[in-house]
Amino acid sequence: MEKSRKITLSEVAAQARVSPITVSRALRDPAKVSPEARARIDQAIRELGYVPNPAARALASGRTDVVGVIIPSVSNNVFADVTRGIYDALEGSALSVQMGNTRYSPLTEEELIRVFLSQRPAGLIVAGHDQSPAARAALIAAECPVVQLMEVGPAPIDMAVGLSHYEASRAGAAHLLAQGYRAPAFLGAQMDPRSQQRLQAFRDCLAQAGIGTDDPVVTTPEPSSVSLGCRLFADLLSRSPRTDAVLCNNDDIALGVLFEARRRNIRVPQDLGICGFNDLEMMSAAEPSVTSVAVDRLRMGRDAIGLIRDRLEGRGQPRGYALDLGFRLMTRDSTRRGG
Amino acid sequence: MEKSRKITLSEVAAQARVSPITVSRALRDPAKVSPEARARIDQAIRELGYVPNPAARALASGRTDVVGVIIPSVSNNVFADVTRGIYDALEGSALSVQMGNTRYSPLTEEELIRVFLSQRPAGLIVAGHDQSPAARAALIAAECPVVQLMEVGPAPIDMAVGLSHYEASRAGAAHLLAQGYRAPAFLGAQMDPRSQQRLQAFRDCLAQAGIGTDDPVVTTPEPSSVSLGCRLFADLLSRSPRTDAVLCNNDDIALGVLFEARRRNIRVPQDLGICGFNDLEMMSAAEPSVTSVAVDRLRMGRDAIGLIRDRLEGRGQPRGYALDLGFRLMTRDSTRRGG
DNA sequence: TTGACGGATGACAGCGCTGTCATCAGTATC
DNA sequence: GATACTGATGACAGCGCTGTCATCCGTCAA
Known part of the structure; x- marks a missing residue:
C-alpha cells in the first residue's frame, strides 16, 4: 500500500511555477491572481490532489472557518430540523459546523461557549436568550457574529432569529x-x-x-x-x-x-x-x-447561517438585529x- | 470592553515556573509530570483561564482529535438517533465530531472522505458498506480507525457495527x-x-x-x-x-x-x-x-465511538472485526x- | 519624459504547539 | 566506586499556512 504523502501548498507552488503565497491567494481570493497563474495553480492542485490544511490555516490566520452551534440536545426533533437548515445553508460555502450539546445545563453551556470562542470561530449560534451572566458576557465580548436562535427577545446579544x-x-x-x-x-x-x-x-x-x-x-x-x-x-x-x-x-x-x-x-x-x-x-x-x-425550523437554521455569512462578507445586519420568523x-x- | 488577550501555553508555563514543554505534557500525559509541577500547572491554567489551541496542536502533532462522521442525511430520524449515540459516547473524552452529509451521492461521499482523511482525523465513521471503489481505497489506506456503521457485511474495511x-x-x-x-x-x-x-x-x-x-x-x-x-x-x-x-x-x-x-x-x-x-x-x-x-440506533452510535476509542488506546479490535447488534x-x- | 499609481507577485517571520533528542539528578546493580 | 538505568525536565526546530511589508512592472496624467 503506497502511503500517499501529504501534499503542501509549496509543492503546488513549485509545480505551478509561482511562489507559495500566490497559491495561498489563489485559494482565498482568486481575483487577486492573474488568470494565467490561476489556471496553472488550479491544474497543479488537481494533478497533485492537494487539500488545504485547515489547522495550519487557522494557526497562521488566527481564525477558523468553523461555525459553533450550541444547542440543548441534538436528538430533539425540533433541533434536528434546525440543524438540517444549518447544514443546508452551509452547503457550498467553505464554512463547517461544530456542534455542542448543553444537555440543558447552563454550566455546560458556559463552558462550551468559552471553549468555542477560544478557537476564534467564524460565527456562533446559541439556542435561546437565557445564557448565564458569564456566558452572556463572553458572547458580548466575542469578535465573531453571534446568533441567538429559536426565539426573538427584547435585547439580542448580537443578532437573533426566531419567533415569539x-x-x-x-x-x-x-x-x-x-x-x-x-x-x-x-x-x-x-x-x-x-x-x-x-x-x-x-x-x-x-x-x-x-x-x-x-x-x-x-x-x-x-x-x-x-x-x-x-x-x-x-x-x-x-x-x-x-x-x-x-x-x-x-x-x-x-x-x-x-x-x-x-x-x-x-x-x-x-x-x-x-x-x-x-x-x-x-x-x-x-x-x-x-x-x-x-414554526419554520428549517428556515430558522438557514437564516441563522445566512446572517453569519452576510456579516462575514461585510454586508451584514447591525448589532441588535432580530429576525422574527413568526408562526402560523x-x-x-x-x-x-x-x- | 477589555479585549481578553489569548493565553498561550508559554504563559501558563511562566506562571507555573516550568518550561512550556512540561505544560504540554501535563495536558496530554499527566503521569509523566511530577505531582508538584502538575499542581502548579493546574492552578496556573485555572487562574489564567487557559484553553489549548487545537489548530496549533493539530499542526504540530500531525493529528487531530476529530472523529469524522459521514452519513447520508443528518435529519433522517434513524441517523438522528445514531448521532445522539455518537455524541453520548464522546462525552467526557477529548474527541469531537465533524459531520459530513453525502445527501446519498457517492461522489459527495468520496470527496468528503478525501477531505476528512486529509485532516488526519482520530477516526472515521461512514454509513454502510457501499462506498465507491475510490472511496474504499482511500479508507483502506487510512491511518486512523474506520468504522462502517448501520450494517454488518462480509468484508469490513476495518471495523463494522450494525446488523443484517x-x-x-x-x-x-x-x-x-x-x-x-x-x-x-x-x-x-x-x-x-x-x-x-x-x-x-x-x-x-x-x-x-x-x-x-x-x-x-x-x-x-x-x-x-x-x-x-x-x-x-x-x-x-x-x-x-x-x-x-x-x-x-x-x-x-x-x-x-x-x-x-x-x-x-x-x-x-x-x-x-x-x-x-x-x-x-x-x-x-x-x-x-x-x-x-x-434496531438499537443509540447503541450503534455509541459502539462505533467505543471501537474507535479502544483502538486509539491500543486495546482495540483487529481489522475485519464486525459487531452485529442484531434486531428484535x-x-x-x-x-x-x-x- | 517624468512621477505617480495600481495590479501582480514575492520574502520573511511567526502563529502555538509537539516530536525528537539531550540533559541531569537519583537510584539500582555489579 | 563505576556503570547502567529510570524519571523528570528542557532546548530546539518545524508543522503548513498567512499577515505584513516590499518589490516590480506597466500604464496614465501632466
Whole structure:
C-alpha cells in the first residue's frame, strides 16, 4: 500500500511555477491572481490532489472557518430540523459546523461557549436568550457574529432569529377558546425557557377569557416523547376529568394525546380538542389531522447561517438585529368542532 | 470592553515556573509530570483561564482529535438517533465530531472522505458498506480507525457495527405470514442499499412461502415521511386491492399507513397487518400499537465511538472485526390477528 | 519624459504547539 | 566506586499556512 504523502501548498507552488503565497491567494481570493497563474495553480492542485490544511490555516490566520452551534440536545426533533437548515445553508460555502450539546445545563453551556470562542470561530449560534451572566458576557465580548436562535427577545446579544413563543402559544390557546372549548389544559414535558413562555401565554389567555383557573397544567422534567404524551394525558384526566381540550407544548405530546384519546374512545374533536406545537410533518397526515402552531425550523437554521455569512462578507445586519420568523396556526380536524 | 488577550501555553508555563514543554505534557500525559509541577500547572491554567489551541496542536502533532462522521442525511430520524449515540459516547473524552452529509451521492461521499482523511482525523465513521471503489481505497489506506456503521457485511474495511438488514426484514415478513396474512406488500421511500436488502428479504420470503408474485412493491425516490406513507398506501390499494398486510421500510411510512387505513375504515389488524422498521419510540404508543423491527440506533452510535476509542488506546479490535447488534421483532397489536 | 499609481507577485517571520533528542539528578546493580 | 538505568525536565526546530511589508512592472496624467 503506497502511503500517499501529504501534499503542501509549496509543492503546488513549485509545480505551478509561482511562489507559495500566490497559491495561498489563489485559494482565498482568486481575483487577486492573474488568470494565467490561476489556471496553472488550479491544474497543479488537481494533478497533485492537494487539500488545504485547515489547522495550519487557522494557526497562521488566527481564525477558523468553523461555525459553533450550541444547542440543548441534538436528538430533539425540533433541533434536528434546525440543524438540517444549518447544514443546508452551509452547503457550498467553505464554512463547517461544530456542534455542542448543553444537555440543558447552563454550566455546560458556559463552558462550551468559552471553549468555542477560544478557537476564534467564524460565527456562533446559541439556542435561546437565557445564557448565564458569564456566558452572556463572553458572547458580548466575542469578535465573531453571534446568533441567538429559536426565539426573538427584547435585547439580542448580537443578532437573533426566531419567533415569539408567547404569541405563538397564545394563538393556539385563543383558537381553542374560539372553537368553544371551555376547559382547556396545558401539557408539557421538560420545560425550557421557551416552554415556560408558552405556558405563561396559555395562563394569561385563560385568565383574560375569565375561565376559572384550577390551573389545569401537567408538566414533567422528563424529555418529551409520544408515550409521555399518553401518560400526561392520562394524568390530566384523573386530575381534571372535565378537560375538553389540550394545548400541547409540542407535537410528540399531541400525538400521544391523540392515541390515548382513541384508546379511551374519547372523540376528537367533539369531546376533546388537541392543539400541538411546531407542526411536525406527521401532524397533517394524522387521522384526524392535528391542529398545530407551525414554526419554520428549517428556515430558522438557514437564516441563522445566512446572517453569519452576510456579516462575514461585510454586508451584514447591525448589532441588535432580530429576525422574527413568526408562526402560523395550522387549523386542522383535531379542533374543528363545527359552529 | 477589555479585549481578553489569548493565553498561550508559554504563559501558563511562566506562571507555573516550568518550561512550556512540561505544560504540554501535563495536558496530554499527566503521569509523566511530577505531582508538584502538575499542581502548579493546574492552578496556573485555572487562574489564567487557559484553553489549548487545537489548530496549533493539530499542526504540530500531525493529528487531530476529530472523529469524522459521514452519513447520508443528518435529519433522517434513524441517523438522528445514531448521532445522539455518537455524541453520548464522546462525552467526557477529548474527541469531537465533524459531520459530513453525502445527501446519498457517492461522489459527495468520496470527496468528503478525501477531505476528512486529509485532516488526519482520530477516526472515521461512514454509513454502510457501499462506498465507491475510490472511496474504499482511500479508507483502506487510512491511518486512523474506520468504522462502517448501520450494517454488518462480509468484508469490513476495518471495523463494522450494525446488523443484517436482510435478516431483520425477513423476520418482519415471516411474522406477517405467520400471522396468516396472505397478500403482504412492501412499501418504501428513497431506497438506499440497506432498503434494497430489506426489499430483497421480503421478496425471498414470499417466494419461499410460495406466494404468487405479482410483486406488490411500491417505492419512490422521495425521502420518507408520514404523509408519504399515506400516499404510498393509497397507491398500493389502487394497484393491489387485495393486499392484507404491509411491510414498511420504516416507521414513518408505517404510521402513514395506519392513519390512512383509519381514514378508509380499514380495520387494523383484522383487515390489514402493519409492520414497521426501526421501532421509533412512537410505535408502542400508537393506537393500535404498531409492530416493528427494533434496531438499537443509540447503541450503534455509541459502539462505533467505543471501537474507535479502544483502538486509539491500543486495546482495540483487529481489522475485519464486525459487531452485529442484531434486531428484535416487537410484536404489537397492528399484526395481532388472533389465531 | 517624468512621477505617480495600481495590479501582480514575492520574502520573511511567526502563529502555538509537539516530536525528537539531550540533559541531569537519583537510584539500582555489579 | 563505576556503570547502567529510570524519571523528570528542557532546548530546539518545524508543522503548513498567512499577515505584513516590499518589490516590480506597466500604464496614465501632466
